[in-house]
Amino acid sequence: TSSANGKQAVTVLGLGNMGSALAAALLDRDHEVTVWNRTPGKAQPLVDRGARLAATPQEAAASNQLIIACVLDYDALFGVLDPFAASLAGKTLVNLTSGSPEQGHEAAAWAEKHGVDYLDGGIMTTPPGVGTPEVMFLYSGSPAVFATHRPTLEALGDPIHLGEDPGLASLYDSALLGLMWATFNGWLHGTAVVGAEKIEAKAYTEVALRWLKTVSVFMDTYAAQIDAGEYPGDDATVDVQIATIDHLLHAAEARGVDNALPELLKASMLRAKAQGHGQDSYASVIEALRKPGG
Ligand code: FVH
16 A cells, blocks of 8 residues: 555554554654554554544554554454454564564464465664664564565664564564673673762763673674684683682672672583583683583
8 A cells, every 4th residue: 555655554553652653653754654552542642643543453454555563462462463364364464562483483374374474573672763774673574575565664763684484583682682681780780889989870881881892892703603613712711701700799799789690690601611611712601501401
């Protein structure tokens, strides 16, 4: 469905914080947008900007070929779509609801059963970042469906197609969120340690952000080692890191800061050492993660 301006008309199901941001970004790029939300009052700001509010999800879905869904979880998604699934044949569903890779597979199978083209997606930002070209929107599923709708999906952020397996977007999304939480907690732990000396978070973070750039270079080096399955200990060995983390444990304990995170990190280093990686690079810790009981 194209509007007079040639832009694809889009239906957005779910107008929570994220769904509202998605619809707003599409309106910003002059797409015609039909919206539906379980609680219709949330649509008002979008209606004020020209969106059309449908009375039911079925009416919203019937309005356009492309349907973007962003609700709380997959139970909510199927709860919305199942009652009129038979009428969706020939439509494209881009599901930006967060889920597991297995749920991505389940939704793709559901879509195939009902003759619906399906892309699974992962949004790598919070609502204020939606619509900016710097943020990544991860997609997986049919490359042809992605290519067809890419110009519209560009309104939301930088669309990245990870592959045909529909579970890939959720797989990457989960892994990347794990990276985010681990980074947050490492940063917060350090902020608490230096904060005990009355150093402000802003001052510490300025140095920490520069350190993260160096760490990202280490990650690049270690990724190549992981792919090769070889961990030359020619920069800093696991043995050296085990000795070094004790300084952090000591500094935190002396300042009354919780040490659960560095204890966990040290435990994974010790497991890698026990598996014979003491003289290997830090990347070899992945072997301990791959063999939790080993
Ligand atoms: N907010 C964020 O920063 C993150 C960024 C990454 C992706 N997530 C995922 O996006 C999904 C929606 O998250 P949200 O932030 O929009 O969440 P809420 O503001 O709480 O809105 C939830 C919407 O879901 C609707 N909903 C909930 N249950 C049902 C149901 N049983 N039937 C129909 N709709 C349902 C809810 O409707 P209402 O409460 O307004 O009536 C909202 O539209 C989520 O997967 C994040 O993980 C966001």
